[in-house]
Amino acid sequence: MPRQLHLSAALDSPESPDSPGRFDAGHYAALARLAERATLDFVTLDDSFAAEPSRPDALAALARTAPLTGRVGLVPTVTTTHTEPFHTSISVNTLDWVSEGRAGWLVGVSTTEAEARAFGRRPVAPEDELWAEAADAVEVAARLWDSWEDDAEIRDTATGRFIDRDKLHYVDFEGPHFSVRGPSITPRPPQGRPVVVVPVTAADLAPDASPGGRARVATAIRHADVVLLDAPDRATRLSAATDLRLRAGESLRILARLDATLSALPDRAADERLLAELTATGTGVDGFHLATADPLRDLAALADRIAPALRAAGLLRDEYTGRTLRDHLGLARPTSRYAAAPLSSPAAPTAPALAEVTR
Amino acid sequence: MTDRPLKQIHLAAHFPGVNNTTVWSDPASGSHIEFASFRHLAQTAERGKFDFFFLAEGLRLRESKGRIHDLDVVGRPESITVLNALAAVTERLGLAATVNATFNEPYELARRFASLDHLSGGRAAWNVVTSSDAFTGENFRRGGYLDRADRYTRAAEFVQLAREFWDAGEDGVRHRGPQFDVEGRLSLPRPPQGHPVVIQAGDSDEGREFAAATADVVFSRHSTLADGQAFHADVKRRLAAYGRKPDELKIMPGVTFVLADTDAEAAERATAIRRAQVGPQTTIAFLEQVWGVDLSDHDPDGPLPAVDPDPDSALVQGRVRHGDPLAVARRWRAVAAEKNLTSHELVIELTGRQSFIGSPATVAAQIDHFVQNDAADGFILVPHLTPGGLDEFVDGVVPLLQERGVFRTDYTGRTLRDHLGLPLPGRR
Numbered sequence A: 001m002p003r004q005l006h007l008s009a010a011l012d013s014p015e016s017p018d019s020p021g022r023f024d025a026g027h028y029a030a031l032a033r034l035a036e037r038a039t040l041d042f043v044t045l046d047d048s049f050a051a052e053p054s055r056p057d058a059l060a061a062l063a064r065t066a067p068l069t070g071r072v073g074l075v076p077t078v079t080t081t082h083t084e085p086f087h088t089s090i091s092v093n094t095l096d097w098v099s100e101g102r103a104g105w106l107v108g109v110s111t112t113e114a115e116a117r118a119f120g121r122r123p124v125a126p127e128d129e130l131w132a133e134a135a136d137a138v139e140v141a142a143r144l145w146d147s148w149e150d151d152a153e154i155r156d157t158a159t160g161r162f163i164d165r166d167k168l169h170y171v172d173f174e175g176p177h178f179s180v181r182g183p184s185i186t187p188r189p190p191q192g193r194p195v196v197v198v199p200v201t202a203a204d205l206a207p208d209a210s211p212g213g214r215a216r217v218a219t220a221i222r223h224a225d226v227v228l229l230d231a232p233d234r235a236t237r238l239s240a241a242t243d244l245r246l247r248a249g250e251s252l253r254i255l256a257r258l259d260a261t262l263s264a265l266p267d268r269a270a271d272e273r274l275l276a277e278l279t280a281t282g283t284g285v286d287g288f289h290l291a292t293a294d295p296l297r298d299l300a301a302l303a304d305r306i307a308p309a310l311r312a313a314g315l316l317r318d319e320y321t322g323r324t325l326r327d328h329l330g331l332a333r334p335t336s337r338y339a340a341a342p343l344s345s346p347a348a349p350t351a352p353a354l355a356e357v358t359r
Numbered sequence B: 001m002t003d004r005p006l007k008q009i010h011l012a013a014h015f016p017g018v019n020n021t022t023v024w025s026d027p028a029s030g031s032h033i034e035f036a037s038f039r040h041l042a043q044t045a046e047r048g049k050f051d052f053f054f055l056a057e058g059l060r061l062r063e064s065k066g067r068i069h070d071l072d073v074v075g076r077p078e079s080i081t082v083l084n085a086l087a088a089v090t091e092r093l094g095l096a097a098t099v100n101a102t103f104n105e106p107y108e109l110a111r112r113f114a115s116l117d118h119l120s121g122g123r124a125a126w127n128v129v130t131s132s133d134a135f136t137g138e139n140f141r142r143g144g145y146l147d148r149a150d151r152y153t154r155a156a157e158f159v160q161l162a163r164e165f166w167d168a169g170e171d172g173v174r175h176r177g178p179q180f181d182v183e184g185r186l187s188l189p190r191p192p193q194g195h196p197v198v199i200q201a202g203d204s205d206e207g208r209e210f211a212a213a214t215a216d217v218v219f220s221r222h223s224t225l226a227d228g229q230a231f232h233a234d235v236k237r238r239l240a241a242y243g244r245k246p247d248e249l250k251i252m253p254g255v256t257f258v259l260a261d262t263d264a265e266a267a268e269r270a271t272a273i274r275r276a277q278v279g280p281q282t283t284i285a286f287l288e289q290v291w292g293v294d295l296s297d298h299d300p301d302g303p304l305p306a307v308d309p310d311p312d313s314a315l316v317q318g319r320v321r322h323g324d325p326l327a328v329a330r331r332w333r334a335v336a337a338e339k340n341l342t343s344h345e346l347v348i349e350l351t352g353r354q355s356f357i358g359s360p361a362t363v364a365a366q367i368d369h370f371v372q373n374d375a376a377d378g379f380i381l382v383p384h385l386t387p388g389g390l391d392e393f394v395d396g397v398v399p400l401l402q403e404r405g406v407f408r409t410d411y412t413g414r415t416l417r418d419h420l421g422l423p424l425p426g427r428r
């Protein structure tokens, strides 16, 4: 039996002025249901603080979609440059609660002057600095997710206590851009920690990579559960994936970005081109992140034509066997890093120890 | 009363909160964090044709004596995310989130509320709160940067700027003010309601002025007839200075209720609920909140502490303090002496009392009486049980209010502004 692929898709509509339903919540639900029919691991929805393209807040749109879907993972972009790490942590946490364990977080940064001016709080910064800050924001978010042990709620009527406060922990993060005391105001989410997704390009891994690219790779290696890898050809993809896996370890899931533009009516050549990419062996990756020119058309084609072909080849699940996004990805539910700590305000774990836990 | 037409009542449902009003020890008390609980309460409110569903916020867990307060419900989800999800399982119900104006930035929050308004088809509301303490600030980039005196200066400019972002066309916004110097345009068209409904919940003079200038709804704590009338008159009187009519601001006190078949049974049940809300440990915690000193050795079944409160204490953190502690203690001592009460009995007597107690007919009549006599324009109901605490009210009281002709029998509009009778705001 071949190893099954991990497949995901972007729900973003490419820019077209009258693209339908971007502000109609039903649009996102319809797309996510198609992805669910194709039994994908997750869908992504991109976001930024730029005025274009026109779109709602991605985490909001996927929260709106959660009750209308049952299995597919929901992964919005949430940026870390102008946002509060505390708010980001509880928002992604809450997406996990409202979706019953299907949340992920596609980490992004804000690089433009226009976005900086919209907040008016700080000038634009170089990309390496922004990705270093993003790593800190993920670190804070993950500590906050862990800051409530799973069994903190006790409802002990004898002593009148709703929680065991020894199972809540200060996170005491201090970094160059922010410090956060904790604990979270939101209990630990169903997945323990929602799935962290970081985008990386093959150029980021090259010897002549930009400082920003290197910083993005460092963030991915330290914190990502899933990397979305952009590579121009198969050979580059293989070497980039191998490099990433060596540095991050076996539990990292690497999904290569792939254009999955199809047509409404069966087009044998296009379908076979995509199937050839998806079924190729020796790619070095665990699966693919599919981008489309027209998500409604292409996700329908994916569900109706591509998915059945992959199932026949034993490369795609017939139906979901797990409930959470971690289940789909074959990632274990992590225990809280504070679970063994005897005191309610332990010293923060050291960086290497932390890298072990967050892998 | 004059012979003016009957006022129509507005109703909202508050998800049970993190203070001792919420009884978690009851066998019927369910999860405070699972989505199913939020769905149940919101769908019950919509079945009852309520104006809106309301979520509170606290950005740091409460502490007393340097430790996390553990006697009441602890832990809440992020409000706007829950409301976006609830928009998928309700159709008409307004969706209100409490969000702090101190530890957020206008561009991002205007965008998040515009998104909620679009994704819910015009049902979003923002309860603007302003706590600016350094204790809460420890969870945020800027720490406790804002002077308490400036809390409403920032909030007022924040709301004004959010409205500019909601209104802006292609040209975007260029805003230079004492608090914010920004330039930009949202990635969304103007929200379906023009501006999401703005709610205000502060009680100080500045808070009331801010409400008169800015808000569509006031969430007040003045829930008795006389207090409500005084507050109602005070806030409505302030409207004229801003060119606004009394109708343009709805006053909705937060209230609790206890129902049973008869008034006598309801009174008995109310007493039992108060005992569940105020145990011996909660009694001590309440006293410490006012006294500001460690009272762990105090006997709850004895008299009030002999010492006076420390008015400058930082013993209790993350709670809104109400009034001068010395005056509060004086008042409590007088009541305890008059009725010969222990500390525990006194705290039950003073703090746990529900607003409306009786049969559905009695409660419907009281609610109607309060509204027709201008103690309120409606109420934000705070059930003591999650998630079923609103069921009896919707099944028992709502039909009686409808029979009286003071509450809608069905929604006539689609947006929260429609339900509240508020016009679409003009574009500036």
Ligand SMILES: Cc1cc2nc3c(=O)[nH]c(=O)nc-3n(C[C@H](O)[C@H](O)[C@H](O)COP(=O)(O)O)c2cc1C
Binding pocket: B055, B056, B057, B058, B059, B098, B100, B128, B129, B130, B131, B151, B201, B202, B203, B204, B205, B206, B207, B208, B219, B220, B221, B254, B320
């Ligand atoms: C009925 C009521 C409910 C409130 N709910 C909240 C809340 O959920 N979160 C919060 O941070 N503050 C809450 N507050 C506090 C106020 O919002 C207010 O911003 C703060 O107390 C300072 O304003 P003030 O001095 O005018 O009272 C509430 C106040 C009232 C009266």
